[in-house]
Amino acid sequence: MSASGFTALGLVCDECGEHFALAVGTGKSNPEKLSDPFEAQCPLCENQSTYSKSAIQILTVSQEGERP
Numbered sequence: 001m002s003a004s005g006f007t008a009l010g011l012v013c014d015e016c017g018e019h020f021a022l023a024v025g026t027g028k029s030n031p032e033k034l035s036d037p038f039e040a041q042c043p044l045c046e047n048q049s050t051y052s053k054s055a056i057q058i059l060t061v062s063q064e065g066e067r068p
Helices: 022-026
Strands: 004-012 019-021 038-041 048-051 057-062
Touching: 004 022, 019 022, 019 057, 022 038
Parallel strands: none
Antiparallel strands: 004 019, 004 057, 038 048
């Protein structure tokens, strides 16, 4: 069985360094609908920062729901 279940667009928090899903931080899953730069809030530390679209990453998520 593969370790990866699916991929999601995500960001790395400027404050705590943790990865979080783009849709969770912005309320939008389509990066084309975001301004550049755009604001996002980390759901872990609640830091709100401004990110460029180039900061968006593709995150691989395991079947258990955690990054490998």
